[in-house]
Amino acid sequence: xxxxxxxxxIILPLALPGTFTYEISPxxxxxxxxxxxxxxxxxxxxxxxxxxxxLHNQKPELYKTKMIDTIxxxxxxxxxxxxxxxxxxxxxxxxxxxxxxxxxxxxxxxxESETFVKFIGTIEQIQExxxxxxxxxxxxxxxxxxxxxxxxxxxxxxxxxxxxIKSLWEKGIIHLxxxxxxxxxxxxxxxxxxxxxxxxxxxxxxxxxxxxxxxxKQRETILQLIVEEAQSxxxxxxxxxxxxxxxxxxxxxxxxxxxxxxxxxLEISRIEEVKNDIIDSEELNLEQxxxxxxxxxxxxxxxxxxxxxxxxxxxxxxxxxxIEQKIExxxxxxxxxxxxxxxxxxxxxxxxxxxxxxxxxxxxxxxNERVELWNNTLxxxxxxxxxxxxxxxxxxxxxxxxxxxxxxxxAYKQSDTKPFFHARDMALVLGSMFQANIILGSATxxxxxxxxxxxxxxxYVQLTKRFTDVELPKIELIDLKRSIRNKEMVGDVSRTLxxxxxxxxxxxxQVLIFQNRRGFAPVVECMSCGHSPYxxxxxxxxxxxxxxxRLKCHYCGHSQGRPTKCSNCQSLELTTKGIGTEQIxxxxxxxxxxxxxxxxxxxxxxxxxxxxxxxxxxxxQEIDILVGTQxxxxxxxxxxxxLVGVIRADSLLNFPDFRAHEKAFQLLTQVAGRAGRRKxxxxxxxxxxxxxxxxxxxxxxxxxxxxxxxxxxxxxxFLYPPYLRLVQLTFRHAKVEKVDKVSTEFxxxxxxxxxxxxxxxxxxxxxxRIRNLYIRQVxxxxxxxxSAAKVKEWIQxxxxxxxxxxxxxxxxxxxxxxxx
DNA sequence: AGCACGCCGACT
DNA sequence: GTCGGCGTGCTC
Numbered sequence: 001x002x003x004x005x006x007x008x009x010i011i012l013p014l015a016l017p018g019t020f021t022y023e024i025s026p027x028x029x030x031x032x033x034x035x036x037x038x039x040x041x042x043x044x045x046x047x048x049x050x051x052x053x054x055l056h057n058q059k060p061e062l063y064k065t066k067m068i069d070t071i072x073x074x075x076x077x078x079x080x081x082x083x084x085x086x087x088x089x090x091x092x093x094x095x096x097x098x099x100x101x102x103x104x105x106x107x108x109x110x111x112e113s114e115t116f117v118k119f120i121g122t123i124e125q126i127q128e129x130x131x132x133x134x135x136x137x138x139x140x141x142x143x144x145x146x147x148x149x150x151x152x153x154x155x156x157x158x159x160x161x162x163x164x165i166k167s168l169w170e171k172g173i174i175h176l177x178x179x180x181x182x183x184x185x186x187x188x189x190x191x192x193x194x195x196x197x198x199x200x201x202x203x204x205x206x207x208x209x210x211x212x213x214x215x216x217k218q219r220e221t222i223l224q225l226i227v228e229e230a231q232s233x234x235x236x237x238x239x240x241x242x243x244x245x246x247x248x249x250x251x252x253x254x255x256x257x258x259x260x261x262x263x264x265x266l267e268i269s270r271i272e273e274v275k276n277d278i279i280d281s282e283e284l285n286l287e288q289x290x291x292x293x294x295x296x297x298x299x300x301x302x303x304x305x306x307x308x309x310x311x312x313x314x315x316x317x318x319x320x321x322x323i324e325q326k327i328e329x330x331x332x333x334x335x336x337x338x339x340x341x342x343x344x345x346x347x348x349x350x351x352x353x354x355x356x357x358x359x360x361x362x363x364x365x366x367x368n369e370r371v372e373l374w375n376n377t378l379x380x381x382x383x384x385x386x387x388x389x390x391x392x393x394x395x396x397x398x399x400x401x402x403x404x405x406x407x408x409x410x411a412y413k414q415s416d417t418k419p420f421f422h423a424r425d426m427a428l429v430l431g432s433m434f435q436a437n438i439i440l441g442s443a444t445x446x447x448x449x450x451x452x453x454x455x456x457x458x459x460y461v462q463l464t465k466r467f468t469d470v471e472l473p474k475i476e477l478i479d480l481k482r483s484i485r486n487k488e489m490v491g492d493v494s495r496t497l498x499x500x501x502x503x504x505x506x507x508x509x510q511v512l513i514f515q516n517r518r519g520f521a522p523v524v525e526c527m528s529c530g531h532s533p534y535x536x537x538x539x540x541x542x543x544x545x546x547x548x549x550r551l552k553c554h555y556c557g558h559s560q561g562r563p564t565k566c567s568n569c570q571s572l573e574l575t576t577k578g579i580g581t582e583q584i585x586x587x588x589x590x591x592x593x594x595x596x597x598x599x600x601x602x603x604x605x606x607x608x609x610x611x612x613x614x615x616x617x618x619x620x621q622e623i624d625i626l627v628g629t630q631x632x633x634x635x636x637x638x639x640x641x642x643l644v645g646v647i648r649a650d651s652l653l654n655f656p657d658f659r660a661h662e663k664a665f666q667l668l669t670q671v672a673g674r675a676g677r678r679k680x681x682x683x684x685x686x687x688x689x690x691x692x693x694x695x696x697x698x699x700x701x702x703x704x705x706x707x708x709x710x711x712x713x714x715x716x717x718f719l720y721p722p723y724l725r726l727v728q729l730t731f732r733h734a735k736v737e738k739v740d741k742v743s744t745e746f747x748x749x750x751x752x753x754x755x756x757x758x759x760x761x762x763x764x765x766x767x768x769r770i771r772n773l774y775i776r777q778v779x780x781x782x783x784x785x786x787s788a789a790k791v792k793e794w795i796q797x798x799x800x801x802x803x804x805x806x807x808x809x810x811x812x813x814x815x816x817x818x819x820x
Numbered sequence: 821a822g823c824a825c826g827c828c829g830a831c832t
Numbered sequence: 833g834t835c836g837g838c839g840t841g842c843t844c
Binding site: 010012014016018019022023040042043046062063064065066806 | 838839840842843844
Binding site for chain 2: 096
């Protein structure tokens, strides 16, 4: 029985609601399956790669359907669960299915549409009068035979070649040919082997060796190669061989010319092999064992578990035990980590345990590597997939367990591209679609998860002891007001901190200094009028980058040289204000001139491998003090840190963000956890102007419960999550009047549905203009007990009705469900 | 979201 | 006189 369906709903990578109906050609009918990729014509002359969403027989009446161009796969690349998952996300985050598809599916599999141009006849047959540009194109096509639109665009040196092509087409000289080109190219690497003939023929071999009597290095190399081949049956990579024994590529090449060796290419897996041998899992201590048993009990009840364990309490070992169990059940585990932790020791440990059963997926991987991971996951080749939030979108077959480590991390929320999803929340959704067990792990759980545990929605499992039995570092606050009064400050470093650093060096230990970047970026300021240069496109002062001696905007990328005089009063006396990590680094260097100091922030890490190099140097103790931002707080596990210093905690507390206190506690606790992880108790010094601040006091006592209780009380009284859900709308337009008008109108439309406590705005955010677009924001608090779906429907209806007004359409409206 | 079409300013 | 600015409308 052949497939009886004549129409297919196709998901296209567009920000348009729903799917698109296409006709299936009778030839294709028996082969088309849900989840396959197809290329379809769209609009006047575009081809898109879409995914088959469903098949049916209802001929649409309102429009004419087009025919599916090509079926790109013999088997589906997208599973039915994935399609269901995408739809769930689109619905929850108020974006189109196409938005999800675009984000969830590897770019290299969404084939590029390229228009190719060919002659109809020959160049000699052209009789029409042609313009100069047209002749250029015609000659180029004559030479190459076929050209793509983008290539023609280069020849005519214009943004678009369409007018020229169109005119040639109208004159009947060329025809257009839509061709799809797949971008995926497997990675090949160069390998070397001893010429097999030499190996079997001793005489020949000796002759060859004799010929090399003047080439010592080559003689040596061939012998090394023979040894290497004897030791292992694996192919020998040229790059690795040269690294091990020395020598150059040209040397290998000349050896190939002499017939001594053969060079050959092999298609290799882009996913790095695991080098280390597999290590058995460690025995759990009593506390861990009890925790594991408790987790299993909750899993029996199909409950999500919140695993709350202080740093170094050994969560990883528990994860490993749980993964092992899932492997026995022949089920896959998805292990989510915040992006920054992907290169961490955690991943190494998991890989050491599970070897090549592990797939790793994160944003540093290129498109080709992602395709490989996609295919391997589809073929159920991994038992564990470790990845950042994007790993949620892999085509899992039989998911049995989802682990979200560091579940409180805000990096789990996607905030740059649609859909603005939270990976922790979506992990719960995906997990439930597979009826998989879910475990959320953290040393400082998010208040959402903690609240869910308190009300019994999640199982709650705690680990209170450090695995290694080392006591948690001692945290002390330094009162900056008093230090200033007593004239004990050198720049931003108090004498107490300075002395502690000296003591740490005496013990042969390293120091980690943390400086929160936000709010402390250095700016140029005029000493006579106080004016600072602003970004021409955004409402922010430009930040000063000492090493390039330039001013940059972090929002739009604008960059200019450091001015020599004030643009406001022409004064020549300019100074730099604010304490960035750069400043701290300089100050520390002058305090400790003979010590090696390194900096770790976004700017310093821009160079390739800078991050890895810095970490390695610090591990090797080539660096005495590491100064850094958020980056140093996360995912790093150094053994020799004696002291952690926080330059100023206040900036963390004073954010205009309802999560400021929660984040401050999490971050400071996390930074503190970097001290003294192995043998001895470490020390933490936090400089602040508010040593009496409740949150800071709680940090010194490691009192998570108290902090959570305080903050939850505030959240309840001021109507914030976890007691209710938020939806934030952002309006953008080049004209202030328009954003103002549209945003106020939006609020007016929604007003009947809410009281003033639940509908806030429109407000001008602290940065009121970015990239020349003015911004307004509206915050909706979905009342407790109200249907979130209903509220979202109202929001969408209101936007729709705003869009019926011509003049309002150009205002971009962005919806962020559960903003962070 | 793209993309084409269409109507007004600054330039060869 | 054209090029190209972006406002507007449409896409199965």
